Amino acid sequence: MKYYELAILKSPLCNLTYQSEEDIQIGTKVLVKLARMKKLCDAVVIKEVEKPSFKCVNIETITDEYYDHMMLETSIFISKYYVCSIGEALSIYTAFDKSLEVEFEKKHFNCDIELSPKQQEAFDFLKTKKQALLFANTGSGKTEVYIKAIAQHLNEQKQAVLLMPEISLTPQMQKRLEKVFDTSVAIWHSKVTKKKKKEIIQKVLNGEIRLIAGARSSLFLPFKNLGIVVVDEEHDESYKSDSKPRLQTKDLSLYITKKFDIQLILGSATPSISSFKKVPYYRLKQTFFKSKKFIDFDDSDANLSPKILNKINQTLKNEHQVIIFLPTRANFKYQICTSCGKSVECPFCSVSMSLHKNDLALKCHYCGYTQKIPEVCPSCNSGVIHNLRVGTAQIEEELNAAFPEKIIKRFDRDEIKTDTKLKAVLNDFNKNKIDILVGTQMLSKGHDYHNVKLAVVLGIDSVLNMNSYKAREKALSLLIQIAGRSGRKGEGEVIVQTKNQDFFEYYFQEADYKDFLDEELEFREDLYPPYVKMARIIFAHTNGLKVKDELDKYVKILKADENIEVVGFGQCAIFKIANRYRYEIIIRSTSVKSILQSLHGINSTMATIDMDTSH
Structure with a gap:
């Protein structure tokens, strides 16, 4: 009889020992019985071990599927560094049938790209x-x-x-x-x-x-x-x-x-x-096409100010295209009551519902809950609901009113749900069948639009004001990426709606992104990554008192650890998601070993660990 240590795929369980009369290669996928589970579970042979002192269960089935040495080694690293079981780490890999492996026949690829x-x-x-x-x-x-x-x-x-x-x-x-x-x-x-x-x-x-x-x-x-x-x-x-x-x-x-x-x-x-x-x-630094960038700023509170509408109009008159970026999809991010000042929240998550006018509904972007738009405020039963922080659907609506003759399309997750739709919209845009493309972050992702001469950036301040040490980096990077979509050939213009003109203007026009990185590194020294390691432990449960007790218990344990620093703890920014109450602890240390030791010491079914958190 042979004895093997197995990692149970997709399970947080530690490795378990099973027996088999057959010789099984390390990395082989097998099927085994687990207590209280009717269905057989997928597991992977990690190593052969000595006969244990306890009674072992038989391995039920040996499959042809297999995880190779590189997959096993990497999964062991993932389980240690990202604090999970080897079975959870291995689950990200795709197993393969050894019998399908063949010797590659020789192929040659002609790459006649001339590099500058x-x-x-x-x-x-x-x-x-x-x-x-x-x-x-x-x-x-x-x-x-x-x-x-x-x-x-x-x-x-x-x-x-x-x-x-x-x-x-x-x-x-x-x-x-x-x-x-x-x-x-x-x-x-x-x-x-x-x-x-x-x-x-x-x-x-x-x-x-x-x-x-x-x-x-x-x-x-x-x-x-x-x-x-x-x-x-x-x-x-x-x-x-x-x-x-x-x-x-x-x-x-x-x-x-x-x-x-x-x-x-x-x-x-x-x-x-x-x-x-x-x-x-x-x-x-050298670019292929001689392109000039002009940047302009607008600090108005209007969704689309006269200045922005005027710029869009000029661009369209010259038969060029426009892209408009916002961080928020839907019509509006927050629904606030004009009388009591409360927002319309999702009943299962402590977040504001987003207005989707076309569906005549409020939707929660966290758990998917949907309800019809209330006529009066659900909190005070008298106030009128006012919309705050505009989204892509609202901007699309306002553009349709301002430019009724033009073709305007949205490019966000509500609109682009399939690969086919994605290809169709990009195709139409590249063929100049769309005049204005309104979208979220998806717009900033490296597309080449050769006829775009104006990029409008709205809502960038909500990124800059995020509660994260990475806020400046994210906001500036996003602006540069979106600006890069305008004027790929010839002249391009960028108009940014912001109350932080000095910050964006300096790094966008006078300094280089490398200058920003050098300065940001100075600011982060001794406090934030890459100089220290940071991790976030999130505790979540449907019972709010239970999860608060669990948080308090681990705050005490972690504060007693001299090798790490507890930076902060308390309710998560979004306190409730899908009816689960959420608390967090943020820790840091200059020693990877110390932070990992303390994280591996957390033994709670309520806890999720986020190593190298950006919070």
């Missing part, structure tokens, strides 16, 4: 450094450098991953990649069907597909001979997972590439402070 002297310098720098950052201005042609680097590895019969922050990047990038790599490239993200995903994995294993381009989960496919990982727009927040394990894919790609000797290119026009500080970088 500066791009060539960048390419050579990235090659010598193994893990490096391409700090490249918008329009400087970083994609050409990526493609050239990927082609080099593919011609050595290796595989490549190109990570992108949002699915909104894929249609345009797909065309560019297919031009060089033809059918050897596949696009991977959440909107790809199950059937298509299965087909892609088979082709990755048999060598038909050598390059995977897509969202963060692309990193976790079964690669046999990975040569390069490229993380485009590496500063983007969507690389951080908001479900357990709460890992940061960009940081994890740094770990994987160092550990397994793989080339890594991080790329951004506005790199994150941590990458700028930790990774050698090459600064690529």
Whole structure:
């Protein structure tokens, strides 16, 4: 009889020991019985162990599916660093059938992209450094450098991953990649069907597909001979997972590439402070198209001031297109009563409901609860509801009233729900069938719009005033990214609605983003990442008293730990989500070992741990 330690997939349980008469290879996926579970559970063989002192249960089924050495090693690291079980960490990977693995046949890719002297310098720098950052201005042609680097590895019969922050990047990038790599490239993200995903994995294993381009989960496919990982727009927040394990894919790609000797290119026009500080970088400033940027500011309180409407009108008259950015989707973010001043809150979450006029409803963007628009305030039963903080749908409505002859489209998650819709809207916009595109963050994600001559930025102050040490970095980065969508060829104009003109004007016009990063590093020293490690522990439960007791218990324990500092604790900014009351503790330390020790000491079913939090 043989004894094996198994990690139960998707389960927070520690590894368990089972027995089998057969020899089982480490990494094999098996099916086992768990107490009180009718259905068999998926588990992975982690190691063979000595016969334990207790009685073991048999492994029921040995499958053909398998997790390789790289997947196992990385999952063990994830479980330690992001504080979860090995089973939860392994669940992010896609297992594969060993029998489908074949020797790759030789393929050659003709990459006839001519690099400019500066791009060539960048390419050579990235090659010598193994893990490096391409700090490249918008329009400087970083994609050409990526493609050239990927082609080099593919011609050595290796595989490549190109990570992108949002699915909104894929249609345009797909065309560019297919031009060089033809059918050897596949696009991977959440909107790809199950059937298509299965087909892609088979082709990755048999060598038909050598390059995977897509969202963060692309990193976790079964690669046999990975040569390069490229993380485009590496500063983007969507690389951080908001479900357990709460890992940061960009940081994890740094770990994987160092550990397994793989080339890594991080790329951004506005790199994150941590990458700028930790990774050698090459600064690529020169842009392909001679483009001039004019920036103007507007501090009015109107949604669309006469100044903004006038600028839009001029641009449209000259037969150019306009993009308008807001941080908020729907019509309005807050519904406030004019009499009692209370907002209309979701009954299950302590957040304001958002107004969706087209659906004649108020919706909660956290739990999805929907109700009809109240005629009077539900709190005082007399006041009139007033709308605050405008959203994309409201701006679209006001633009339709101001420019009835023009085609105006929304580009946000309420409107763009499928990959097909996304491609259709971008296609129409690039063919000049849409005059104005109104959208949220999705708009800032690296699209090339050659006829856009005006970018309007509304609501940027709500980003700058966020309760986060990263607020300045996020706001400035966002403005630069959106401004980069205007005037890709020729002249472009940006108009920003803000009460903080001095901050944006200085860094946007007089200084360089590198100056901002240098100054921000000085400000963060001894207090915030990248100089210290920060973590957030969130306690959530339907019983408010129970969860408060749990918080108090751990505040006491953590305050007694001399190697870490409790920065703050109390109710979360959003106190209730989906009827669960939420409290948090934020801790920091200069020692990774100390912070991880204290986090691994938290043994509570109510707790979720967010390592490297941005709060």
